[in-house]
Amino acid sequence: MGRWSEDRVASAAPDAASLVAARKLARPGPWSGTGSNGDLVWGKCQGSGKTPYQVSVDTVAPAYRCSCPSRKFPCKHALALLLLWARGETAGEGAETAAFASEWAAKRTERAAARTGRPDARPADPAAQAKRLAERTALMDAGVEDFARWLTDLVRTGLAQVRNQPYSWWDAVAARLVDAQLPGLAEQVRAMASDVHARTDWADHLLLHAGRWWALTKAWPRRERLTQDELADLRAAVGWPTPAADVRNTEALPGPWLVLGAHRSDDGRLQQQRTWLQGPDGTVVVVLDFAARGEAFALPQLAGAVLDTTVARYPGSAPRRAMFTSPVAPKAMAHGLGTGGSIAGALAAESAAVAASPWRGRHPVLLAGVRIGSTGQGWLQDSSGQGLPLVDARLDHLLAVTGGHAVEVFGELEDGRLRPLSVVVDGAVVAA
Template sequence: MNPQGERWTTDQVLALAPDEASRKAGGKLAAPGPWSETGADEGAVWGQCKGSGKKPYQTVVDIKGPAFKCSCPSRKFPCKHALGLLLLWAGDGGEVAAGEPSAWAGEWLAGRRERAERQAGAPSGAAAPPRAPADPETAKRRAERRMQRIGAGATELEQRLEDLLQSGLASAESGTGSWDETAARMVDAQAPGLASRVRELSSVVASGPDWPARLLEECALLHLLDQGFLGIERLPGPLAATVRSRVGLTTEAADLLTGPDAATVRDRWLVLAQQDSDDGKLLTRRIFLRGERTGRMALHLSFGGSPGRPLDLALPPGLVLDADLAYYPGARPLRATLGERHAPAAPGPVPPGGGIDAALAAYGDALRDDPWLDSWPVVLTDVTPIPSHDGQGWQLADADGESALPLDPRSLGRTSLWQLAAISGGAPVTVFGECGHRGFLPLTVWDPAPVSL
């Protein structure tokens, strides 16, 4: 490894950007003009960027995380200054020289590494006092009360679904009034998963052709979830865990890593995609990974976005992480939490994949275990984006032209669709995305380096 660590590509840096505006703003700062006191070592990059005020913004990136720190007021993570600094470093034009961190950068980096050592159980000075364990009887009673509340909410929801079916789906109200009231009742019952599905029902009403049929499908899935929870003691353990998570009961990440039933999977995990979404209140980051040895897919979720709660974990597509993952319980485990890392992230290969038939089979197998799945992550190889025969959309065609998979309507009209078509240029490409009942939603394409869509 060179003194400044393995340099990222420009595409890997831009994949970290929370939105297109940040990509453009970061690109404007990828020149030495506004920067001073820049430097890098095998684990970090730092520098000061001249802004509108008298004092420059202090920016530092832990590239082993990666994690970011900037003195600017932006709530975006990473901010444009961190992106600009990384782009300047990735350009390898000599503007970011190897050296020792500035005092302000070194202090932040030392604090991060000290916390990481404590979390890994390594000694590093005075450790933080352990959190007092909750009284088992108190925790048990609290859990029982919540199960009773959710059961009451599921029973009430069943009655509301029955009333809806008796009056006829075509009479369902459009708008959000009555649906919001029902969703609020599920929130009161401490079942946020049920509340979310009720809100989804409201979006189906009068939403296009055949909406009553689609509403019936969603009502059937919601009924199945209600009945699954009301009879949860009779379900097999993995399916019961799936039902619990679908209604909104969560498992603490710390318990997955250190609890009595903790079980981790070590592998070299290739980062397939990183996707951020913002509902106006909360930023959600989804990072998809694939195990090199196990071939298992994994999804790491993180939430934040406020100044006091940044989205700390950022992994651009194309990196490989030698690390432990712990999967959340379920009939078809996918979501996982990141445990110990055994080496810094490094560039990885193009992922292996399969054809369209294999992708559909993978989604079908997953759906058999978890009927509430909207999609399943897959890698498609040697596929070409082409317009649909009816001219109303796009699809991905196998190299032999015998199979085609329609693109998810959510991708239509997005710049990512045209970006995918431009990168392909009519030739087969490798694409990662989510295959589901709406079609295929592309997230990353290899050209041959990964490009986020």
């Protein structure tokens, strides 16, 4: 990895103010112990306090670490250090890596390895890998069988019984699924625990989901016979992650990518950020970011932003999950999101998507010429007079920005309801 250009550094700044602050700091005065190697740049910056801030930057898979308390990310110190490095003003390569930087890098490698389940640090050993895979699938097979048994017990005793069960009962089922390396299923079971109490149609909801889970337990043993895309969808449903490194190595799709909309969900344990993107050829992908409570998210992208970046897609059926494979640089704001369809068209597309991938419950749709109705939870009406209920909508906000006029709405179709994410008003895309 070569040196970054100053522009490249500028594109990493979270906002203009940080960059201005960083430029002021990017002089040798406050810095000591700077250095770089192939992956890392490090240095100490004397701030207002007694102890200098320790700054480390991984320039290959960009990541930043600074001991300062700033909530900007990356902070001005990291940016300033990068600017110095870009100008060749840090101590050159070969300098001994500062202890704090190498320690941080080691921790990151360890964490990344734990996350992908494939330690990058160790050279791949095909035999050991096959053994681990066999162990994992054996564990999963047993877990799926166990889950199927639980489902039959569930319908034998009757769904009415489970409504009286405390959360711990569901949590125990979920914990067994996690132990069996099926975290995706575990999440669904935990969500069901609150749904059976929160939803008025809980009985149908639970019945249909039990059906979906049952189908999954039937599909799992037959997975050898599925197509690659079908298998990938099934893996995503049970929560068998595809290593990020594998995805990174696939074809990178060039941009510009238009941000259709973004949503943050918070189920109390884990927060998820979904960013829907559309490529130049109309391909729609979704980038998922996760953060535990209290942790910082990856920077959210503005709805309507046109991003100069490349993405790589996870395996599976469309719309596929994706990851950014190059720095994300917003270069313009779009005036629209493209041509939307009717509500009937969106529901027909959902039908087709269910046929292709029964495990998926969320579909991106762009609706044209819809007006906001304000009764109840709110709903949309298109020009043909057909309606679609909304979910998680800030009705006052939607009414205020649209004024009851027909607009284009992008959102996620889920369970027959639409979660609006962005709206096109007066030639500008705004978050819903």
